[in-house]
Amino acid sequence: MTTELIPREEPGRELDTLRRRLSQAAHALSRPSRLTLLSYALCAPLVLLLGACFLLPLLYVLHTGLHNPVVGSAWPEFVRALQADHANPPGEVVFRTLARELQQQRTDEAYKRTLKPFSQQEPELWRLLQHIADTLPPESFASAKAWFIGADPAWAEADTWKMIRRIAAPYTTHNVVNALDVGLTPEGTLRVKPVERRSYSLVIRDTVITGLWVTLIALLIGYPLAYRIVTMPRTPARVVLNVMLVLLWTAVLVKAYAWIALLDRNGVVNGFLLAIGVSEQPLALRPSRLVLIVTMTYALLPFMVLPVYQNMRRVSIDQLRAAVSLGASPPRAVFTAYVPATTPGIAAGCLLVFALSIGYYTLPALVAGPAETTISMLMVEFALTIANNGMAATMASIVLVFSAGLYLLYARVFAPIRGEIARPGALRVESK
Incomplete structure (x- = not known):
């Protein structure tokens, strides 16, 4: 009876071969198969459809509820000047910019749309702006700040400018607090409306x-x-x-x-x-x-x-x-x-x-x-x-x-x- 001897590898070489095979197996498992890639490709249109027809409209609805572009788009120079000046009341530049914006738009139909957020959120502030726009002289003046404060002392109050900053901000929570019948103080804190004013x-x-x-x-x-x-x-x-x-x-x-x-x-x-x-x-x-x-x-x-x-x-x-x-x-x-x-x-x-x-x-x-x-x-x-x-x-x-x-x-x-x-x-x- 003849016994055929199978040559064996050295122990060190066997270990290297085992490591190489394990590495190849791990690489094959980590690499996605063609079937997996095909399944992803078939699901891609459904994912895109859900994103375009469901997620994006929901995000747009949430964004619209918080976005407040009216004042910023109508008075861009005034909003930029107001954001650069953090004092209440601000300096001469902010008053002069507001006067220029009012002079340019007070006879335009867009002027009413610009003041609409003020009328919805702070009626007193809306009436103040209406009064200033009606009495604003066409010619320039030496100090816009002095003229505004002389026309109405409310322009020198810090609360007036806090409300203007809040309404002119690009994003606001006014719609949310209004839907819940909760008011905002000039400082931005919440106050519950009386029962007779809730709707x-x-x-x-x-x-x-x-x-x-x-x-x-x-x-x-x-x-x-x-x-x-x-x-x-x-x-x-x-x-x-x-x-x-x-x-x-x-x-x-x-x-x-x-x-x-x-x-x-x-x-x-x-x-x-x-x-x-x-x-x-x-x-x-x-x-x-x-x-x-x-x-x-x-x-x-x-x-x-x-x-x-x-x-x-x-x-x-x-x-x-x-x-x-x-x-x-x-x-x-x-x-x-x-x-x-x-x-x-x-x-x-x-x-x-x-x-x-x-x-x-x-x-x-x-x-x-x-x-x-x-x-x-x-x-x-x-x-x-x-x-x-x-x-x-x-x-x-x-x-x-x-x-x-x-x-x-x-x-x-x-x-x-x-x-x-x-x-x-x-x-x-x-x-x-």
Whole structure:
């Protein structure tokens, strides 16, 4: 029997060969494969589309709410001189520059647009500028500062120039504090407006309360409905789901006018009440907060039912039977064995319904009208009627902050719960 001997490398050479092979393997793992590069290339159009159509508009909205270009673009020399002189009141150069800007624009239509931020934020300062512009002599004078202070002593006060600096700044928080009905002192500190002067904060409060009521009612109706769909036979369950999808796909205008036809003074409900003799004259059923909550719940109910239903499909109904067999009462079995397992679906449905309800425009505008103003109606009024894009962007940013905050809460609180529930044996029910 012949034994063939395989030559072995020296120990030092074997170590070098092993190192070289490990280095080649690490380099191959770190280098992206063609399949990985292809997947990145296929995802690039989607990323660009999301950035161009979603992220950039959101950033633009946030920027518009804080940007204040009116004074800086109309009086650029005055703003530059004001930024260079930090004294209150400033020196002769700032007064002379302001006089020159007023002389050039006081007969122009742009002059009114320039003074608009002053009239919105500080009416007294706006009247002071109007008075100076009307009495400003056409000829030059030896000392502009002395003339301004002689025309009105307010020009010598530090608070006047603090307010001018704040309004003339390229970025301002005026829209934010105005939307929250919080005023600013000349020093820039916050002061809460009296109750009789609050308007926008009350609209925000009422919109949030309406959204909470809509979410609660949708949950109370949607959770049992989703459970009934899960426990139904397949054919009836498909029918109910198709009805939900039809309700979801129906245009908002169709839903709105259907409720108007029902609740109008000459609508179906009033006609029925008059026919059976319950009332002698038509009732004013709308506009009212109750009708707004009912119609929004009707429109947003599918957004509660579908996430809860999808979550319930992954939860075995045997958990309820096991809890009852261990001695728990049926209500206790539901709240200790079944509801915790469906918490992620409840959270997702509540997040969807609440976020959509505080930003709903068409249904509240048509069914409730101006009597029940919402944040979205304020946005449209600022953007299209008043032409105040800064306030419109600020109202949109408030809705965005609410939605983002709710999502972060969901991701922070309910995602760990979902992972814990998915772990085998995580749910336990104590017997009596």
